[in-house]
Amino acid sequence: MDVVTSAMPLYAILISLVTVGLVLARPQKPVFREFCTVASAIVKLLIVLSMLPWIRQGAIIKYHLLTVLPGLEIVLRVDALGMVFALTASFLWLATSFYTIGYMRSHYEEDYANDRSVDRFFAFFLIAMASAIGTAFAGNLFTLYIFYEILTLCTYPLVAYDKTPEALYNAQKYLAHLLGTSLLFFLPAIFLTYYYTGTLDFSTSGIMSGNAPDSVLAITFILFIAGIAKAALMPFHAWLPAAMVAPTPVSALLHAVAVVKAGVFTFIRVILFIFGADLLKELNPGYYLAYFAAFTIIAASLIALRQDNLKRRLAYSTISQLSYTILGVALLTPSGVTGSVLHLVIHAFGKITLFFAAGAIYIVTGKTEISQMDGIGKQMPFTMAAFTIASLSMISLPPAGGFISKWYLSMGTIEAGQLALLAVLAISSLLNAAYFLPIVYRAFLKPTLAANGQQVNIAKIKEAPVFMVGALMVTSAAILCFFFEPGVFLDLARMIVAAM
Amino acid sequence: MIKHFPVLVIIIPLLLALIAPVAGRINRIYSWVIAFLATLFSFIIAAILLYQVMYSGTISYWMGGWEPPWGIEYVIDYFSAFVLAIVAFLAWLVTIFARKSVAAEIEEKKLPAFYGVYLLFIVGLMGMIVTGDIFNLYVFLEISSLTAYALVAMGKSRRAPLAGFRYLVIGTVGATFILLGIGYLYIATGTLNMADLGARLPGLFNSKLVITAFAFFAIGFSIKIALFPLHTWLPDAYTYAPSAVSALMASTGTKVAAYGFIRILFTVFGVRVFLEQWVSVPHFLIAVSSVAILMGSILAIAQTNIKKMLAYSSISQIGYIILGVALMNPTGLQGGLLHILNHAFMKCALFMSVGCITYKTGITSVADLKGLGFKQPYAMAAFTVAALSMIGIPLTVGFVSKWYLAMGSLENAMWYLIPVILISSILMLVYFWRVIDNIYFKAGKPIAEVEVSDAPASMLIPTVVVAALCLVFGTLAFIPVSITEKAALLLLG
Numbered sequence: 001m002d003v004v005t006s007a008m009p010l011y012a013i014l015i016s017l018v019t020v021g022l023v024l025a026r027p028q029k030p031v032f033r034e035f036c037t038v039a040s041a042i043v044k045l046l047i048v049l050s051m052l053p054w055i056r057q058g059a060i061i062k063y064h065l066l067t068v069l070p071g072l073e074i075v076l077r078v079d080a081l082g083m084v085f086a087l088t089a090s091f092l093w094l095a096t097s098f099y100t101i102g103y104m105r106s107h108y109e110e111d112y113a114n115d116r117s118v119d120r121f122f123a124f125f126l127i128a129m130a131s132a133i134g135t136a137f138a139g140n141l142f143t144l145y146i147f148y149e150i151l152t153l154c155t156y157p158l159v160a161y162d163k164t165p166e167a168l169y170n171a172q173k174y175l176a177h178l179l180g181t182s183l184l185f186f187l188p189a190i191f192l193t194y195y196y197t198g199t200l201d202f203s204t205s206g207i208m209s210g211n212a213p214d215s216v217l218a219i220t221f222i223l224f225i226a227g228i229a230k231a232a233l234m235p236f237h238a239w240l241p242a243a244m245v246a247p248t249p250v251s252a253l254l255h256a257v258a259v260v261k262a263g264v265f266t267f268i269r270v271i272l273f274i275f276g277a278d279l280l281k282e283l284n285p286g287y288y289l290a291y292f293a294a295f296t297i298i299a300a301s302l303i304a305l306r307q308d309n310l311k312r313r314l315a316y317s318t319i320s321q322l323s324y325t326i327l328g329v330a331l332l333t334p335s336g337v338t339g340s341v342l343h344l345v346i347h348a349f350g351k352i353t354l355f356f357a358a359g360a361i362y363i364v365t366g367k368t369e370i371s372q373m374d375g376i377g378k379q380m381p382f383t384m385a386a387f388t389i390a391s392l393s394m395i396s397l398p399p400a401g402g403f404i405s406k407w408y409l410s411m412g413t414i415e416a417g418q419l420a421l422l423a424v425l426a427i428s429s430l431l432n433a434a435y436f437l438p439i440v441y442r443a444f445l446k447p448t449l450a451a452n453g454q455q456v457n458i459a460k461i462k463e464a465p466v467f468m469v470g471a472l473m474v475t476s477a478a479i480l481c482f483f484f485e486p487g488v489f490l491d492l493a494r495m496i497v498a499a500m
Numbered sequence: 501m502i503k504h505f506p507v508l509v510i511i512i513p514l515l516l517a518l519i520a521p522v523a524g525r526i527n528r529i530y531s532w533v534i535a536f537l538a539t540l541f542s543f544i545i546a547a548i549l550l551y552q553v554m555y556s557g558t559i560s561y562w563m564g565g566w567e568p569p570w571g572i573e574y575v576i577d578y579f580s581a582f583v584l585a586i587v588a589f590l591a592w593l594v595t596i597f598a599r600k601s602v603a604a605e606i607e608e609k610k611l612p613a614f615y616g617v618y619l620l621f622i623v624g625l626m627g628m629i630v631t632g633d634i635f636n637l638y639v640f641l642e643i644s645s646l647t648a649y650a651l652v653a654m655g656k657s658r659r660a661p662l663a664g665f666r667y668l669v670i671g672t673v674g675a676t677f678i679l680l681g682i683g684y685l686y687i688a689t690g691t692l693n694m695a696d697l698g699a700r701l702p703g704l705f706n707s708k709l710v711i712t713a714f715a716f717f718a719i720g721f722s723i724k725i726a727l728f729p730l731h732t733w734l735p736d737a738y739t740y741a742p743s744a745v746s747a748l749m750a751s752t753g754t755k756v757a758a759y760g761f762i763r764i765l766f767t768v769f770g771v772r773v774f775l776e777q778w779v780s781v782p783h784f785l786i787a788v789s790s791v792a793i794l795m796g797s798i799l800a801i802a803q804t805n806i807k808k809m810l811a812y813s814s815i816s817q818i819g820y821i822i823l824g825v826a827l828m829n830p831t832g833l834q835g836g837l838l839h840i841l842n843h844a845f846m847k848c849a850l851f852m853s854v855g856c857i858t859y860k861t862g863i864t865s866v867a868d869l870k871g872l873g874f875k876q877p878y879a880m881a882a883f884t885v886a887a888l889s890m891i892g893i894p895l896t897v898g899f900v901s902k903w904y905l906a907m908g909s910l911e912n913a914m915w916y917l918i919p920v921i922l923i924s925s926i927l928m929l930v931y932f933w934r935v936i937d938n939i940y941f942k943a944g945k946p947i948a949e950v951e952v953s954d955a956p957a958s959m960l961i962p963t964v965v966v967a968a969l970c971l972v973f974g975t976l977a978f979i980p981v982s983i984t985e986k987a988a989l990l991l992l993g
Contacts (some may be wrong), residue, residue, distance in 0.1 A: 066592045069900065069977045125692045146894045153893070168941055175933065183892070183925050188918050 009076040009137040010063055012086070013045040015040050018128035019104045020123045021177055025480040027119050034101045037122055040092040046135070048090045056491065062139060067212035071194065074146070074294035077139030077202065081272075081341065085265045086136040087488075088345045090259050091478075092352050093129050095471040099356055100125070102467030106363045107247070113266060121161060126251070127154040132258035139368060140192055141200035141274065144266060148186075148230070151262055152178040153298025155322040158250045159243050170242040177229050186227025191330060192220045193274060194355035201276075202269060204499040206276015214283065217275075224270050225292075231318045231326060234296040241315040248359030256318060258350035264344055268337075277332045277500045287418070290330040293323040294424040300471050308360045308369045313435060314351065317394060320428065321347045323477040326482045327421065328409045334497045336412025341493040342486065343405035349479050350402060351392035356472035360464035370439055375448030377440075379462050382469050386476035391436035393479045401482025402489075405455045506561040506574040509545040509584070510627050513538040517619035524598075524612020531615040532599050532705075538619055539592040541849075542626060546581070546588035553581040555981065558634070568632070569693035575632035577988040581835070582980075583759045584629045586841050587752045588849050593620045593962040598744035600956050601855050603658045605742045614654060619749075622646035623757045634682050634768065636691045637760060639679065641724070645671050646755060648737075655740040663736035670733040674699045674723030679765035681716035684709050685768070697768045705773050705804050717764050723759035727822060728792035731815045738811035744854030746807060751815055751848035755840045758821050762836075766991040771828055785826035785916040790920045792819030806857075810850050811933055813890065816924055823917065824905050830988045832908020835901055841973070842889075842897035849886035849967040853879045856955035856963060866935055873939035875952040878960050879941050882967035885930035889970040892925045894973040900981075 019040035023033045053062055061078040073397035078086070081155060131154065134147035152175065160171035194200055218361060243255050256412035271280065280286050297320050304316035324347070328340025360383045361367055361376060377384035393402035406425065413422040421499060463469050482489075516538040524531030553559060553576055561574040576584070598618070606614055624644025631637050649671065653664030686692060688709045689700040704710045719730070726734040734754075739748050765774070774782050796816025803809035821843070824836025856879035857863055859873065873880040902921055909917035954960060968991035973980055 067978060068895070068974070068975060069981055072903070072977075142894070150891055153888070157940070157960050163941060168937065171941070172933070172937070176928075180926055181893075181928060182918075183929070187902075187922060188906070191903075191910065191918060195907060195910045358653070 002057070003149065004054055004059050004061045005063060006051075006061050006069055008047060008051050009078050009133075010065065012044055013076075013130045013134050014043050014135065015047065015083075016126040016133070020126045020353065022089055023122050023126070025108060027116050027444050030105075030118075030398050033119060033122050037097045037101070037126070038245055039445070040126070041090070041097040044129070045090045045094050048086045048133075048205070051078055051145035052083065052488070053088070054078075054490075055080055055495075058124030058495065059104070067378075068142075069072050070200070072142050073140065074143050075201075076134075076137045076143070076336070078137050080417055080492040080499070081268060082136045082138075082490050084341055084345060084496075085261060086133055088478060089132045089136065089258055089261070092253065092348060093113075094474065096253040096352070098467045099252065099359070099380070100269055102465040102471070103247065103249050103359055103363060106465055106468075110138075114382070115444055121158065121247075123383065124154050124157045125253075126157065128258055128408055132262055135262045140202060141193065141270075144269065145182075145186065145190060148262060148266060149179070149182060151259060152182070152230075155243075155250070155254050155259060158254065161245045161250070162245065163453035167245045171247045171435070173242040174239045177242075178235060181227050181229035181236055185223045185229070187190050187229055189223035190214060192223070192490070202273035203276070205275065206272070206274060206279050208275050209279045217283065218285065221385055224274075225267075225289060228263050228266050228270070230259055231267050232260060232263065232322050233292065233300060233326060234319070237300065237319045241312050242316050243269070244309075246297045246310040248311070248355060251315075252352050252355035252359065255315070256499060257348045258353050260318060260466070261344055261348055264322050267326055269338065271329050271332075272337070272496070273498060281332055286330045286332050287416075290327050290418065290421060293327040293330060294421055296320065296323040297424055297428045298431070305431065305435045308371055310368060310370050310373070311363070313370065314354050315356060317348075317354075318351055320432075321351070324405075324409060324425075324428075328412055331412045331416045331418070331421075333403045333412045333416055333433050334500075335408045337497050338490070338493040339405050339408030339410075339412050340345060341496055342408060342489060346401040346405045346479070346482055346491050349475050349482070350390040350393035350400070351383075351448070353386050353475045353479065354394075355471050356468065356475065357387040360468050360472065363464050363468065364462055368441070373439065373443050374446040375444075376494075377443035378448075379460075379487070380464070381461060382473060384465055386472045387443070388440050389476040391440055395432040399480060401479045401486070402468065403483060479482070501857075502552075503561070505545050505549055506559060506576050506630055507563065507903055509542050509549070509628060510623060512621045513542050513619055513626070517616055517623055520619055521612040521616035523735030524615065527613050528608060530569040531612040532595075534833065535598075535615045535619050536592075536595050536856070539588065539595045539622060541587040541673060542622070543585075543592040543920070546585045546626075549576050550585045550983075552576075553578060561584075562889070564956070569691045569696035572636050573632040573693055573695075574630045575695070576630060578983060579762070579991050580629050580758075582837070582854070582983045582987055583756065583840060584626060586628065586709070586844050587625050587756060588620070590626075590751050590844055590966070591748060593966060594744055594748045594848065594852070597747065597852055597855065597959050597962040600959055601744045601859055602742055602769045605744075606654055609993065612740050615646045616648050617654075618745075618748075622752075625752055628756050628760055632694050634685070634694055634697065634764075636764070637694075638675070638682055638933050640674060641760065644753070644756070645675055645724075648749060650736045651745045652741040655742050657740045659736070660740040663740040666755065667733040667737045670730075674720045674730075674754075677716045677723070681713045683718060684713035684716065688713070690739055690866075694763060694767045698770055700771060702773070705777050712931060714769060714781075717761075718781075721757060721761035721764065725754045725761060725818055725822070726815055727788060727818060728795050728815055731792075731796075731818075735808050735811040738851075739757055739805060739807045739813065743851065743858055746810075747848050747851035749889075750810070750851050751844040754814065754818055755844050757800075758818065758825075758840060761822075762825055762991065765825065766993075771992050774828055781911075782826045784830050785822055786914070786917070789819040789822040789826060792816060793823065793920055793928075797924045799858060801927060801931045803931075804866055805864050806854055806869070806935065807828060807864060809935075810847065810854065813928065813931070814843075816928075817847070820901060820905060820921070824901075824908060827908040827912055827914075827963075828992070829911050830985075830992060831904055831911055832960055833991060834981070834984045834988040835904030835908050837903040837987055838897075838904055838980060841980050841984075842901045843971075845966055845970050845973065846886045846889045849891075849963060849970060852963040852966065853883035854884070856959050858892060859955050859959060866938060869935060869938040871939070872940045872952070876954045878954050878964055881936060882963045883939070884936055885967040886970055887936060889974065890932060891929050894974075895971065897970050897977070898974070900974055901959075901978040
């Protein structure tokens, strides 16, 4: 395998941090910060894309940044898996940066130009993106851990943004879950890994094999699973619904893409590159994890059914869908891992579209509860069309991309001979249908009723600002594209499987 | 000239300490200028000494040309050069910080006396570090202790004299134990030179006299370093002392006492006795320090006064240092030594940023800090960085300490210490995040309407520099590690 030394991954991280400086240097200049944010998102996407040809040729890009201690080095490394996450995040970041501009302009009106806290909002958003890309390009467990923690810390101000007691309470819950688990479980897992192997580098065959007794392997495995709470595996999932107090762009990007995907990405990294598929197949803890994930898939869906608040329903849906990815990689079969990687991407596109739609509805009508949304499809046809496509993807029906990843995941369960898990996937699809289709039904087919029970006729289309609608149209179009052409992501997923 | 550096680093500030109060009678600012020059001088010499030691090994200075073990010997090795550089550097920064801070908190006519005592305190600390003679160590210990009592009592609060008195009583008991220990060792061996004691003591470890001496040292130093449950003097002393004194004492005072204890453990008694004969001693110390780590953090959570919270946090951090030392393996000891540096920087930054708050607002309670993050952005940013460092976020110094302590615990097959270390981190997250929430995220009521700006530059710059160093030494951790690596090997023979 070729190893290319290049600073490109570093630039992909730095571009956002440079933009932070620019945004803070000229406070209260709305157009300037919007321009900077969009421009840096475009540059970031281009940088990530420029590395794609190398990766597709099977090369790995490495960059040694600095040595903190002998043995603890900050190394950036771009491989197929990192590329999948970075491409997803940087593409969706571009969409979100437009959406955020539209949302913040409409929601905070006069404050948008005058309040310095909006500057800080953009700044922390940019740092969060830098650390998401950093997580994707981390070359060893230590580097990954650094970006993982920074991501937690810099999203705290975004969750607490409204500064109401409720926002603060939920933000504290968010921090306690994420930082608490990473300090108590993730960090000792890293200690044990380093102590027994003497390295934290990622290797396609794993580094644990032959280095540690079985009992230590088991403990380390459990600590990793408990420590990576960003993947929202039950019982460490409560932070995700709590984080929904954040402004919708934050929920959309961070809690459907960057933060949660950093969690499942870390899961995949640890399972495939620290333990290694061969070792885990030998020891078989993967199936326990798979059944754990299966429990989360069903339980979270059942809770989602009962939520009336749209964002909360989406949050529980996220918890359920994240466990698909975990289930896939825990199976350790070629199709399972392929499905897992594809689901990481496709769920990100689907869920961000759903959140975008929820934010657009809130901006236009002020409605947050599903029961208030009768007939909203007539008023906001574009938004709700995109919502429908994304819902289909969640249920994994053609012609949405979700079908592809579900297909591979199902094949994975069959390859592993776990028909019970196949049943779980099927039931989960039904549950997804049960909590998404009623929203679509309400939106398009139910009449809007006024407070006095009178039917209201909506004559005019009233959509959200063009930046917001544009963003969600693009992401929903992407979901359709996936179904017909999974292309680059499928290739990358196959490369990951081949390297196993 | 250069060969006299080990003694000049003590003599010059000592002389200046006597001149400072006199010069202050001419003009009060002179006493500060002298303190500034003395600490700057010490820092430069300490830096040169550190460089020399790293380059050419241990420096031994014979006082008056008398050959040890008859004469008093000053020894600069990797360990003492390391601690000396930390103390001298922080003393210099705190002196810069002190000018405005102390002027605001202490009556003007007391200022010349304050700087005299202040310099004597620093001299005492540095003397303890450079000396290779155990009785000389005691003398310097007394100098630093007596001046510390006075410095605490000079606080603005009405409770300061009481806190100082309490510190005096408990501290004197501790010092007396140490003196008795020294006496017993002298009776047993007939020498006071540390290296000489180290050579003579093996073979005497069955002697009840030597065992008693060690027990006295252990108790005496535990009081001086405020190891739980002998910590009771510390919270009040740190809380009611003037801000600059809190910053200096918290970052250097207990560290130098810990330095003395480590010297007694490894240079005088030697690591082998603890690994082969007195095996219960390290186990006992590990148990005590684990309790200290947890109890310090738990008690800190219960505090509403921010300085008291930081003081209890110090008790927990001292536990980390002693834990690393008691592991008695190179990695663990290195963790303990690194934590001397790391905690000194973190606590100095924390106390100085609290000093900046006090200077402008007089606030002492955590709940009153609401909205201050935007009124005093630089001081609060320094506080936040140091707080994150305490929690042990990677790329800060706190993470480096934890890394070494955890690895040292695993080397001793004591995996159960890792939960202790990490649970304390979680507790720190609780009490530091409460402050961070108040300063940044809670809508400010009490002082939001009041115009508050950042403290003057002479206070802010040292604060921000120390906080920034928490990041620098956390990111480029190989720099301090290259010194502590050698120091740990030297101490473990």
